[in-house]
Amino acid sequence: MGTLKKPAETSAPIHDLIRHRWSPRAFDSRPVEAEKLRSLFEAARWAASSYNAQPWYFIVGTKDDPETYHKVLETFVEFNQSWAKQAPVLAVSVAKLKFDDGRPNRHAFHDVGQATAYLAAQAEALGLSAHQMAGIDPEKARKLFNIPGEYEAVSGMAIGYAGDPASLPEELRKRELAPRERKPLDSFVFASQWGKGLPLLNSK
Ligand SMILES: Cc1cc2nc3c(=O)[nH]c(=O)nc-3n(C[C@H](O)[C@H](O)[C@H](O)COP(=O)(O)O)c2cc1C
Secondary structure, three states, X not given: OOOOOOOOOOOOOOOHHHHHOOXXXXXXXXXXXXXXXXXXXXXXXXXXXXHHOOOEEEEEXXXXXXXXXXXXXXXXXXXXXXXXXXXXEEEEEEEEOXXXXXXXXXXXXXXXXXXXXXXXXXXXXOOOEEEEEOOEOHHHHHHHHOOOOOEEEEEEEEEEOEOOHHHOOHHHHHHHHOOOOOOOHHHOOEOOOOOOEOHHHHOO
């Protein structure tokens, strides 16, 4: 079976990496090559961040380290566990909530998100997929991995080669095959006032 493609239907041209990235729930059992895994975190490393604080951390479990893999899986809510356990690599992102001088870093979660987005784009470039998850238990992650108090688990991630949608239960298979959807540009890009679309975006 060829890998399922779900290209974004766009109102303007965008880079192929962004057009083709999507979040599968079916994963192939094929392991992720070590050098590719390294590239994913190298891409995350080069994200921009407030004061270059780089507040991102990742806890990673691969299937060839079953103990860590299962600990990461346990931090996911049951629904996410049900499909993510197919993926050969699981991860939890963690934010450092304060700068080194002790001031709160209001953009810590933002910057962890940026690093994760870079990782996901790099995954797409390497033929891999990364599916992010809000459905995790941050306190469980704290306990299982001894995450210190000034850090907080942000999201889970399943990483691997997208698999056969037929491997999913029917409801998830339907969602896997559905087209990707987004709100229109004028619903979130504003100009003169909140809610007023940027006129430039409408000129063709
Ligand atoms: C921060 C974040 C949290 C998410 N949480 C979950 C989740 O807990 N479970 C899940 O199945 N998908 C989750 N997703 C995937 C989204 O549902 C998905 O990205 C969205 O529907 C858009 O689809 P696309 O990524 O294929 O374009 C999450 C995505 C992000 C970025």
